[in-house]
Amino acid sequence: MISMIEFTDITAWIHSLLLSVMTPTWTYIVELALSGVTALVVLLVCVIIMVYMERKVAGFMQLRWGPNRVGPYGIFQVIADVIKLLLKESFSPNRADKVMFNIAPALALCVSLMALAPISWAPGLTMWDTNIGILFITAISSMGVIGILMAGWSSNNKYSLIGAMRSGAQIVSYELSAGLSIVTAVALAGTLSTNGIIQSQADGWWILKGQIPAIIAFLIYVIASTAECNRAPFDLAEAESELTAGYHTEYAGMQFGIFYLNEYINMAIVSIIASTLFLGGWMPFHLPFDYPVVHVFNHIMDFIPTWMWFFGKMFLIIFFMMWFRWTFPRLRIDQLLKLEWKYLLPISIVNLLFAAVIIVLHWHL
Amino acid sequence: MENQPTTPSPTELRTEEFVVNIGPQHPATHGVLRIEATLDGETVKDILPHLGYIHRGIEKMTESMPYKQSIYLTSRMDYLSAHINNHACSLAIENALGIEVSARAKAIRIIMDELQRLTSHELWWGSCAMDIGAVTPFFLGFRDRERILEIFEANTGNRLTMNYIIPGGVMRDVLPSFVTDVKELLKKIKGYRHEYDQLITGNFIFQHRTQGVGYLSKEQAISLACSGPVARASGVSCDVRKHYPYDGYEKLDFNEVIDYGCDNWARYLVHMEEMNQSIHIIEQLLDNFPTGEYRTKIKGIIKLPEGEYYQRVETARGELGVYIVADGSNKPYRMKFRTPSFSNLGAVKPTTVGLKIADLMANMSTIDLVVPDIDR
Numbered sequence: 223m224i225s226m227i228e229f230t231d232i233t234a235w236i237h238s239l240l241l242s243v244m245t246p247t248w249t250y251i252v253e254l255a256l257s258g259v260t261a262l263v264v265l266l267v268c269v270i271i272m273v274y275m276e277r278k279v280a281g282f283m284q285l286r287w288g289p290n291r292v293g294p295y296g297i298f299q300v301i302a303d304v305i306k307l308l309l310k311e312s313f314s315p316n317r318a319d320k321v322m323f324n325i326a327p328a329l330a331l332c333v334s335l336m337a338l339a340p341i342s343w344a345p346g347l348t349m350w351d352t353n354i355g356i357l358f359i360t361a362i363s364s365m366g367v368i369g370i371l372m373a374g375w376s377s378n379n380k381y382s383l384i385g386a387m388r389s390g391a392q393i394v395s396y397e398l399s400a401g402l403s404i405v406t407a408v409a410l411a412g413t414l415s416t417n418g419i420i421q422s423q424a425d426g427w428w429i430l431k432g433q434i435p436a437i438i439a440f441l442i443y444v445i446a447s448t449a450e451c452n453r454a455p456f457d458l459a460e461a462e463s464e465l466t467a468g469y470h471t472e473y474a475g476m477q478f479g480i481f482y483l484n485e486y487i488n489m490a491i492v493s494i495i496a497s498t499l500f501l502g503g504w505m506p507f508h509l510p511f512d513y514p515v516v517h518v519f520n521h522i523m524d525f526i527p528t529w530m531w532f533f534g535k536m537f538l539i540i541f542f543m544m545w546f547r548w549t550f551p552r553l554r555i556d557q558l559l560k561l562e563w564k565y566l567l568p569i570s571i572v573n574l575l576f577a578a579v580i581i582v583l584h585w586h587l
Numbered sequence: 588m589e590n591q592p593t594t595p596s597p598t599e600l601r602t603e604e605f606v607v608n609i610g611p612q613h614p615a616t617h618g619v620l621r622i623e624a625t626l627d628g629e630t631v632k633d634i635l636p637h638l639g640y641i642h643r644g645i646e647k648m649t650e651s652m653p654y655k656q657s658i659y660l661t662s663r664m665d666y667l668s669a670h671i672n673n674h675a676c677s678l679a680i681e682n683a684l685g686i687e688v689s690a691r692a693k694a695i696r697i698i699m700d701e702l703q704r705l706t707s708h709e710l711w712w713g714s715c716a717m718d719i720g721a722v723t724p725f726f727l728g729f730r731d732r733e734r735i736l737e738i739f740e741a742n743t744g745n746r747l748t749m750n751y752i753i754p755g756g757v758m759r760d761v762l763p764s765f766v767t768d769v770k771e772l773l774k775k776i777k778g779y780r781h782e783y784d785q786l787i788t789g790n791f792i793f794q795h796r797t798q799g800v801g802y803l804s805k806e807q808a809i810s811l812a813c814s815g816p817v818a819r820a821s822g823v824s825c826d827v828r829k830h831y832p833y834d835g836y837e838k839l840d841f842n843e844v845i846d847y848g849c850d851n852w853a854r855y856l857v858h859m860e861e862m863n864q865s866i867h868i869i870e871q872l873l874d875n876f877p878t879g880e881y882r883t884k885i886k887g888i889i890k891l892p893e894g895e896y897y898q899r900v901e902t903a904r905g906e907l908g909v910y911i912v913a914d915g916s917n918k919p920y921r922m923k924f925r926t927p928s929f930s931n932l933g934a935v936k937p938t939t940v941g942l943k944i945a946d947l948m949a950n951m952s953t954i955d956l957v958v959p960d961i962d963r
Contacts (some may be wrong), residue, residue: 231918284726380607384629384944454720455792463615463718464948549786551793552720554945 230346252253257349261338268533270488272540273300279544310475315378318472322376327473327480330369334487337362341494342416344504344528355416359495360401363450366488367393370452370459373481374469385468388555389459393450395562400446403568406439406577407432407499410586416498423502426510431586432500435577440500442570447492448543449558451485455550456558463552489540497535504528594892604632611640615718615948618958622935622947629943634936639881640961649922654680654889655753657922661909664926665960667707668701668902672811673752675757678833679898679909680754683891690877692756693834698769698872699751699901701865702739705776706732708862708904711955716787718944718952719796724787731779732889734772748811756882768874773866780862788859797851801938801950811933816861817903817954820846820853827901841868854953890917903957904928928960 225483236256240249274289281288289296314323340355342348352358367390374386408414410432413423422428428436449456460468470481497503506523509516553561580586612620619640623680625633645664649657658680661672674696681688685933688696713728736746742761743751751758762768788791803813808821818825828836844851891913899908905927914920931954938950 247795280722285730286726362882384607388629413888457720458945461720463720463946464944465615542790548723550721551787551790551796552945553792554796554943556943557792557795 223227233347233349261341261343261349262335264343265335265338265487265490268490268536270300271537272486272490273303275537275540275548276544279541280548283545293471304479307476307479309358311479312473312475315472316559317478318378319376319533322372323472324477326369326373326376327477327484328369329372329485330484331368331480332489333362333365333369334484337491340416341491342420342498342503343532348417351415351417353413353418356414356419356495356499357406359491360397360404363491364393364397364490366450366484369484370469371475377469377472379472381465381467382469385459385461385465385471388461389452389469391555392452392456392458392558395556396446396449396566397458399442399566399570400450400564402567402574403439403443403446404495404499406435406570406574409574409577410436411499411579416503419498420503422507423505424508426508427500427502427505429500431510432577433580433586435573435580436500436586438557438569439577440496440571442566443496443499444539444542446566447496449548449562451488451543453485453489453543454547455552457547457552458555458558461552489543490536493539493543494532496539497532501535501539502531503535504532506531591768601626604672609947610637612752615951616958617724617956618725620956620958620961622951624944624947626944631939631942631944631947634833634939634947636932636935638932638962640962641959643959644963646922647896649919651918653917654891654919657919658753658921659748659750661924662750663959664924664963665902665904665907665928665957666747667710667957668691668703668904668907669748669750670696670703671900671902672907673750674700674834675898675900675902675907675909676758677752677754678900679896680889680891682898683894683896683911683913684754684885684889686755686883686885688756688834688883689880690835690884691879693878694872694882695757695761695881696752696834696837697839698869699739699743699757700747701868702735702769704865704903705862706735708865709735711858711903711952712783714788715858715949715955716793719793721790721793724783727779727782727786731776734775738765738768738772753882755885756880758882761883766873769869770873773869777866783859788855794852796945796949797855797953799852800942800946801851801852801953802849803934804939807937808849808934811937812930813905813934814930815871815901815903815927815955816844816854816857817842817905817931817934820857822847825906827899827906831899833845833898833900839868839871851953852947858953858955866871888917890915891919902927904957904960905931924963926960928956928958932956932961 228260236348237249237253244252266548277299278288289299292298292302313337314320337359339350340348340352340358370389371386374382376390407419407428408426413419429440454461465471470478473481506526506528508523598882604625604627607624608621608624610616611619611623616622621637623637624631643663645660648660658673658676662669664672676922705736709728709732714726716724739749740746742759742765744751749906803817803821805822808818808823814825822845824843824845829843835840841864844857845865846857891911893915896911896913897908899906906925907927908925910923910925911919934954935951939947
């Protein structure tokens, strides 16, 4: 049966095939390249789906159809847009810092893609199965602001500069509560490895097992990561009605396209992390109770393939982020910082302590 | 002495104010208005609006046009209150000539005026929410506005610049189905109103963005000659429909919406309640819609007797005054428009200075500026 073939079998088969034709060192290098390209392709397909989904979700909420002309149900609209962006000239403003201006989008994209490395896609399918996976992701995602700051600074445009500075203040602040929520989940799981965290949820997701602290941490993580992605209602870095387009006002063509792509990749990554930490990543839905009925239920859930769980959870969280975007007004910069420093951060700290108490007393299921 | 500039040492952080041009092409100005904002970081220190980007010389053009033609130009001033502008001009001419308009024409005019106010406020609602960062309300506002524009299109032949209200009455009679159409429309609009509240009025972020922001005191509102919802949200009773009623507003039952909050939230509430009042006014007229002539016959060439004439009406943004100096010919010697947006523009600075850039957009949107109305 096709469905019984696990991803580990495929990777093991490729590994042995490569070993039979080349030296172990070359095998390692080729495998690295292959896994990188595969992850990139999967992510780009996800981004295409997300862009299409965002337009359809927005259309649904705004009493319109969304794309419906290019291809059946408008599914090729995104591809048409990418072609348009590729054909446009990428120019830089007259007195811009040309080098920084051109590096900025690439840097922002690289940083986002690096966060993909420790993600566990399916059982046994992790590019870099390290024991500090989550730490690595938090470290890398803090660097995303550098690309935005560079873009805003080098554009020689006041709108861009204001947008970049806002983004800096925002991402640095929201890192804290996002990080503390991650720490809560890590404390519950007892490991920093993404694979280990998912394995720890084999008998139930942390959002179910971790009692109230896990739910609070999940909500705070979703809010803080929406802010980290510069998505509405925290899209102050772009703030269309105030700063025209914020930090990427001066970008055109594919350089703008890369910032656009970057936003969606970031969204995908934070949703993957949220689902890894709290919703069990690729782990099927299991109930942590010891009754025969529950066992049957858990067994039935196992029949749904892991990739479906993985992408289902990811797109569910993404849908929530889109829902935020198309229904909420934007916060003001002081309200944004107030929300973080006066509400989310203290709640996260108290929540972490609460979670620690629960872990010590073994109150979690 | 304390204002003397000090040379900062290299280790000291030096900050300076900078100037940002908001407009003439900017998503928040809704037209070609340029605002020169002096900013200190995010804080707005000073504001200087620059006008004239859409100055078409309407007042001067009227001097070379017969009275009937100059009415058409008024549609282009505040294009969201086109009917009401036409109404103001027609009333000024009628008063000068001493023409009495039929009851049916008066009813049609008021219904059209109030429908126009509804379209304007619905568009305002959408664009206000968009300036504060929510995109979806814009589409809801446009959906409801579209239904009203369909009525305009069916009855007047146009959607934006109708040129429907003319001296002596209205251009042509309304369709036989007009009353039922409008009744159905009002039912629909009333059914949609709860969506406005669910989406924006009750939204926590929206309330925090508007409450206590953009304070315009009653004294400031009076001294800046503000009118319309802006002044009424500061507690100034200035509804022309109540104080100087025209065309039968005195017979209708409606409230002048006044709020004493003085902030963006108060202006928002005034706009929202005015929509309810407009619906209430239209309903009263529809219940006993008069029959008869839709237009009083007047001479082909209008010649106003020598003198000065002034007529004010309440548009969607405030008080519109039409001042005509006639020299006895078929063209005005001088026609001056006192437009509400121009006076209300003055309120942007006192409400905004000291607040953040985002508040500038919020204030500008609740003050509800229509740029062609500022410049004429």
